[in-house]
Amino acid sequence: MKSKQDQTASFMVRFNQQIFDKDGEANVQWRGKISHVQGGDEKRFSDFNDALSFMEKKLTHLTTEATKNEPIEKQKGILNKSLSMWNTIKQVGPKVIIETIKDPLKQVNNLQDQLQGQITTLGEEISEKVQIDQWRSASRSDMNTIMESINDISSELKKLHTKVNALNKKK
């Protein structure tokens, strides 16, 4: 089994703001640096899409490494799913950043709505997926598995709840 460290990529992103006047007009320029903690590589960017491409490259490598012993078809499928998430992030990510700079409060509200939406969806998914009939003759070990799963879900819900509360306080 892969360890959590092998399945984790952390990034440190630095933004440096430059405000200046040019031809009598105020301008702002963002300069950034993104570092991949586990690998030590870094890249500078003035366009946030370059930072996203850097992340995508590192994460693709992570997925490729984790699936290198899988059959080719399965590996391709996992990689495609991994990349489709990235396409979404690359489309939405820069927009979120720009909007946050323009109107932080509005963005907090958006994020809060998204979180609430995810909590609701999660609740619906759980109720759909738990089919009680299959568990009527469950063994002790099955029950332990259920308990562990419930604990995991409950812990995730608590985290989400804390985040929502934190966002509420920031308002």
Added chain:
Amino acid sequence: MIELQEKLQQLETFKENATIRIQTLGYFKIWRKNIEVSSKEWGRDKTIQLLQYLISNRFRHALHKEKIMDDLWEDGDDSVFKVALHGVNKVLEPDRPSRTEPTYIVRQGISYQLNSEKIWMDVDALEKYIIIGNEALDSEIQISKTAYKKAIELYQGIFLPNRVYEDWSSEEREKTQILILGAYITLAEIIIEDNPLESIRLAQNALNIDSTWEDAYRIQMKAYILKGNRPQAIKSYKKCVAVLKLEYGIDPLPETQKLIKEIQEIS
């Protein structure tokens, strides 16, 4: 003025009187009653790792044991944590009577936190000196200079260099780098008229950390002109142009371009 001067003095006194002193910048070293703790006393690396993790997270509330385990040794069991914690306490307080609470690692239930009010740490002191430097900048320039110099003396290199690939140490490393970059640049600006050569050196230190820090190139250009070295000022500008082009694909800011025009017009 007295208040800021007192704060500076308090930092010095705290360092002199602290039973435990920890260096995290450039090297990791600990002094207990002014004697450096030897590597033999540490025993295993997990002991050092736990203490470094607690230093990195010292501003957070007490950290739950499970979180610490999850961040450091996800496959380890309770005994791994117990042994490492025992090791840390043994290094910090070798003479502590059994069944008494540790002084430096504060426990709340099964959460733990470093008591940073009783331990002198370079990374803490550096931040406090820079805060004093910033506060004194407009009104007490001498205190400001002293405070920045003290901070710069403490910066012996990056935070916990042996943990650069561990994500729990990244936040503190980044924060310290930004603080010290600011200290180099601000001090270089303050002293540029009196000591341009020192300003050039300080700006170079900033560039050694981040070669794209444009303020540092401008300081070097101004300082070289003050020293009457126009070719070197132009060389600094050219270096700035090359680095920005290579790293970002952009030109220097209008302020830098204006400065080079002024320099070129000097006959």
